[in-house]
Amino acid sequence: MLIVFAAHVRAMLLTPWDVGAVAIVEQAGRVLLVRHSYKSGWLFPGGAVKRGEPPAEAVMRELKEEIGLTQSASPQLLGIYTRRWLWAANLILVYRVRDAVFAFRPNWEVRAVRLIDPVDPPDGVGPAIRRRLRELIGDAVPNGHW
Numbered sequence: 355m356l357i358v359f360a361a362h363v364r365a366m367l368l369t370p371w372d373v374g375a376v377a378i379v380e381q382a383g384r385v386l387l388v389r390h391s392y393k394s395g396w397l398f399p400g401g402a403v404k405r406g407e408p409p410a411e412a413v414m415r416e417l418k419e420e421i422g423l424t425q426s427a428s429p430q431l432l433g434i435y436t437r438r439w440l441w442a443a444n445l446i447l448v449y450r451v452r453d454a455v456f457a458f459r460p461n462w463e464v465r466a467v468r469l470i471d472p473v474d475p476p477d478g479v480g481p482a483i484r485r486r487l488r489e490l491i492g493d494a495v496p497n498g499h500w
Contacts, residue, residue: 375413375447376400377429378490379421379454384469385487386454387479388420391465395478398448398486399464409447420464422457433489437482437500446500448486 376398379386387396399420403412410429417423429449437444458467470476472487479487488494 371443371445373403373409373445373447374400375403375409375416375449377413377417377449377451378432378486379417379423379426379451379456381454381469383471385472385490386421386456387468387470387475387483388464389466389468389478391463395480395483396468396470396476397480397483399467403447410449413447413449413451417451417454417456420461421467422459423451424455424457426454427452433496433498435496435498435500444500450490 377400378398386399388399389396399417400413401416401420403409407415410431413429414423414426417426429451432448432450435446435448437446456467458464460466468476470479472491475484475487482500485494489496
């Protein structure tokens with residue numbers, strides 16, 4: 355038993371995983387992007403899934419915190435992606451949230467929001483977000499990598 359526990363701890367230290375959930379928030383055919391205070395570029399809203407928290411609840415919590423979400427349709431899981439950075443890895447769950455109503459106010463985490471045409475994203479949108487937008491409009495097939 356101790357050997358199994360030690361092997362599990364070793365694996366967790368050598369190959370740590372974080373789980374995140376982001377939302378493709380849709381409103382009248384447009385997609386919401388946010389500009390964080392601690393990251394550059396336009397991104398999807400979302401964040402870390404807390405230990406024991408269901409990912410769909412996490413994404414809705416993040417939307418309330420980041421953009422002031424007041425109502426929407428239930429989140430729909432679109433895909434699960436992996437991203438590796440050095441020895442760590444992330445599992446990113448992407449949800450679609452339709453009919454969003456929000457009252458955004460700049461805060462310590464999110465400085466600005468922008469509703470964009472998913473076919474023509476603005477400057478400052480990185481390659482991973484561009485791929486997700488192409489997948490959303492049917493211009494690309496998901497491959498599982500962020």
